Structure formats: C-alpha cells, structure tokens
Amino acid sequence: MHQYTPEDLLRYLYREMTTEESAALDNELARSWALREKLAVLKKAQERLNNALEAPRTEIVLNVLRYAAAAAPAPSLLK
Secondary structure (H helix, E strand, O other), rough: OOOOOOHHHHHOOOOOHHHHHHHHHHHHHHHHHHHHHHHHHHHEEEEEHHOOOOOOOHHHHHHHHHHHHHHOOOOOOOO
C-alpha cells in the first residue's frame, strides 16, 4: 500500500497525475475511507477557493493608493 500525501491528493484533484498514478489512487480510494475523507476536505477547500472574492474592498484599494502617493518621492523639477 502506497502512503498518499496531501500533495498526491492535490495532484489528483488538479489532474496532474499520470494515468497509472490516477488508477492506483482510484483503487486506494475505493478501499480507504480515511483517504476519501482527506480528498473530500481538499475538494471542499478547492471549491471555497474557486468561489472566493476576487476583488479587494474599495476602502483597501484607496488605502494602498494613499500610502503609495505619500511614500513616492516628490518629482524633481531640476533635470
């Protein structure tokens, strides 16, 4: 029996395994309740990441812009 790591399960989720690796993991998933549970947790996390907010709040963007403006050196008029 192969000891599958969280990294192995992530590769499986993102379809980064070879056909042989996927088949072996499929067989192990059929036998191991604990492995199926670990995969389910990772799938749920993947779904939450895919549904996460993709834009920061306007207030945060304005704070960053204010900070950048205050930290920027004054333009030199003598060139």
